[in-house]
Ligand SMILES: Nc1ncnc2c1ncn2[C@@H]1O[C@H](COP(=O)(O)OP(=O)(O)OP(=O)(O)O)[C@@H](O)[C@H]1O
């Protein structure tokens with residue numbers, strides 16, 4: 001006898017759509033053009049307003065010397081945001097780009113040109129990707145004190161996939177150009 005799917009058994013996935021696991025997300029925010037703090041705060045607000053995306057932590061703000069940036073680039077404000085989400089990583093990337101656009105991010109041909117807002121996905125659970133549109137974990141973040149320091153403030157025991165404890169990575173990184181701004185802070189609604 002040929003087995004056929006029982007039409008009386010409801011496939012819950014066909015009702016609810018694909019099921020997605022909850023993933024812990026680390027995002028890095030940066031700005032070195034325009035109203036830097038307002039852009040970072042706007043990014044936090046916009047991300048916190050994203051359905052199925054729950055902000056769990058926002059780091060202190062750091063003033064940082066530009067790294068690998070064109071001559072004459074100004075200092076950055078940098079921060080890290082932690083969240084839990086069921087959104088697929090590609091949707092998160094689209095959302096990050098849309099939030100950048102909302103804050104007048106111009107996409108220049110010049111590598112690392114000054115920008116009003118940069119939203120980078122650093123880690124999305126154990127998701128790995130190696131496409132131009134989305135590389136995960138972020139391929140350069142493990143050597144960037146402007147990412148590691150604020151992340152370390154939130155999660156001193158965090159481990160960067162394949163790279164090791166962020167405390168060790170931070171210890172191996174030059175963080176002289178990374179200064180905490182005690183006078184300003186980002187707020188989560
Ligand atoms: N993990 C990621 N986070 C952010 N953008 C990514 C990531 N992986 C790939 N991209 C792609 O990179 C492009 C954004 O590049 P962008 O000019 O903002 O890089 P950058 O932030 O200047 O440099 P870097 O990646 O070294 O921080 C987007 O098209 C985006 O799809």
Ligand SMILES: Nc1nc2c(c(=O)[nH]1)N=C(CO)CN2
Nearest residue numbers: 030064065066067076112146
């Ligand atoms: N200090 C600092 N330097 C950078 C930053 C950044 O956010 N902070 N982002 C870059 C490209 O994403 C390149 N250089």
